Amino acid sequence: MSDWSAGYVTEVGYAHGYYRELAPQNLALAASAKGVLAPGLDGAPLRVLELGCGQGYSANLIAAANPHVDYTAIDFNPGHVASARALAEEARTSNVHFSEASFAEFAEDCGRGEFDLVTLHGVWTWVSAENRAQIIRIAREKLRPGGLFYLSYNCHPGWAASVPIHRLFTDVAAGAPQEPVDFRIDQFFKVFKLLRDIGARGLEANPGVVERFLQMEDLPRNCLAHEFLNANWTIFHSADVARDLAEAKLNFVASAHIADQLDPLNLTDRQQHLLNQVRDPVRKELFRDLITNQSFRRDIFIKGDVRPCPRSEERWLDLRFALTARAADIPLQVKGMLAEAALTPETYGVLLERLDRGPETVRELIAEPKLQALGLANLRQHLLVLVAQKNCQIALPAGDEETRKSRTDAFNHAVMARARDGSDYGFLASPTTGGGIAVDRIGQLALTALRDGSPDPFGFVWNVLKDEASSRPEGPAGTLEASKGKLANFMTKTLPVLQKLKVS
Ligand SMILES: C[S@@+](CC[C@H](N)C(=O)[O-])C[C@H]1O[C@@H](n2cnc3c(N)ncnc32)[C@H](O)[C@@H]1O
Numbered sequence: 001m002s003d004w005s006a007g008y009v010t011e012v013g014y015a016h017g018y019y020r021e022l023a024p025q026n027l028a029l030a031a032s033a034k035g036v037l038a039p040g041l042d043g044a045p046l047r048v049l050e051l052g053c054g055q056g057y058s059a060n061l062i063a064a065a066n067p068h069v070d071y072t073a074i075d076f077n078p079g080h081v082a083s084a085r086a087l088a089e090e091a092r093t094s095n096v097h098f099s100e101a102s103f104a105e106f107a108e109d110c111g112r113g114e115f116d117l118v119t120l121h122g123v124w125t126w127v128s129a130e131n132r133a134q135i136i137r138i139a140r141e142k143l144r145p146g147g148l149f150y151l152s153y154n155c156h157p158g159w160a161a162s163v164p165i166h167r168l169f170t171d172v173a174a175g176a177p178q179e180p181v182d183f184r185i186d187q188f189f190k191v192f193k194l195l196r197d198i199g200a201r202g203l204e205a206n207p208g209v210v211e212r213f214l215q216m217e218d219l220p221r222n223c224l225a226h227e228f229l230n231a232n233w234t235i236f237h238s239a240d241v242a243r244d245l246a247e248a249k250l251n252f253v254a255s256a257h258i259a260d261q262l263d264p265l266n267l268t269d270r271q272q273h274l275l276n277q278v279r280d281p282v283r284k285e286l287f288r289d290l291i292t293n294q295s296f297r298r299d300i301f302i303k304g305d306v307r308p309c310p311r312s313e314e315r316w317l318d319l320r321f322a323l324t325a326r327a328a329d330i331p332l333q334v335k336g337m338l339a340e341a342a343l344t345p346e347t348y349g350v351l352l353e354r355l356d357r358g359p360e361t362v363r364e365l366i367a368e369p370k371l372q373a374l375g376l377a378n379l380r381q382h383l384l385v386l387v388a389q390k391n392c393q394i395a396l397p398a399g400d401e402e403t404r405k406s407r408t409d410a411f412n413h414a415v416m417a418r419a420r421d422g423s424d425y426g427f428l429a430s431p432t433t434g435g436g437i438a439v440d441r442i443g444q445l446a447l448t449a450l451r452d453g454s455p456d457p458f459g460f461v462w463n464v465l466k467d468e469a470s471s472r473p474e475g476p477a478g479t480l481e482a483s484k485g486k487l488a489n490f491m492t493k494t495l496p497v498l499q500k501l502k503v504s
Helices: 024-033 057-065 078-091 103-108 129-142 160-174 181-197 207-216 221-228 238-248 269-277 281-292 312-318 345-356 362-366 369-374 376-388 398-419 441-451 457-471 479-500
Strands: 046-051 069-075 096-100 115-120 143-154 250-255 296-303 320-323 333-335 340-342 392-395 427-429 436-438
Touching (some): 024 143, 024 250, 024 312, 046 129, 057 069, 069 078, 115 129, 143 250, 160 207, 160 221, 181 207, 238 250, 320 479, 345 362
Antiparallel strands (some): 427 436
């Protein structure tokens, strides 16, 4: 750990994650689902600031797919910033600017003007109170009135069980400060298992602790290091976060995770009734967290009053939506925190059949007689359910799609070139949605072969994987066979969708 890091892990780089909530149109959709007008829905120019951008994968992808967005992203880890800049240069994405700066340094920087959106994902829980104060200062001084602020954090009560795990982890790790991260993680696993085997009552009486521990065993080591090895790790009550952010004149709008907004899927009738009686929005969220045992919040705040958007339903008519799976593969079921619900085949079937042909605006969809009968409010709800299911995304206006495609092609080529050496990057950019679409390494290799006109894409992918397996003495048995199945699946199910979304 180095002096500049303020206790934040720097020995291992963070994962190359893409977080859909960071895309401006997704934030605006989530606010609009609550009837609040937010910047980002109509494709107008936007200035975005992302704090603690890590490897900058989300920033690079979003900037490439959204030429109307001027994207500034900062992180104090020079390794992260160097790799983020390298990708931007290779993809020739000129509207993303990566700064190697701490929150305190950026807060002091007066020359950047105002931003329409300030976002941070996976940061708040893991930094000190001083650094959170700097983030609040940035929001107060650099977010424009009416602008959106997005943050995610580990929250009570769902993460509460992990407090003893974190304490034990840091304690064990502190016993071997010079040892590599992997060693310290192994030591923690050993000590935890020993405590469990000797019947530690603190574990027996709190089954949630053991449950969390079991989930940890499957996580990549760099994620575990960034989650648990930081000097700071605070679990928050949503009401306390809202109180702190009020210092920057920020007010809670909605969860950016649309699934959290669909009350009938998450709450019983009595629970909904109780929440409907709570007027204060912050208190309501505190109650909601207790009712749903929420562990991770993805919250949108607005600078200034939360004003209902006039004619908010009508505004939806111009919004465009695109499926991110084949209609045939989308289950007529949705899973909430409470239960699984069946989707009405008569109406969802028609909607899916229409969207399967390609992206459509709500105005176009509602011209279909069966969807007209459903009414605008219900159609809106149907679309939100498909978004919550992760099978549908809001799409950008159709007009500039070709311009966007040349940019996303350059970004996707740069990402796919990396697929030959490993599988760090799991998303490609779509000029249709302006966001990321999950494509695993095998899919990316297959797309490379198709793009290069290979007569045998199966053979191309197969050779890369075979060479790799033979160069590793411990070569994972069975993986090659599994890869064949994955490749066949990609060709029949994923590829047609990527073509519709202009990813390939
Ligand atoms: C858990 S990672 C999340 C990265 C990225 N937002 C993501 O979700 O992939 C937190 C990031 O915040 C950065 N960070 C932590 N403290 C910081 C500070 N004081 N100033 C700037 N960046 C900081 C770290 O270097 C790290 O990249």
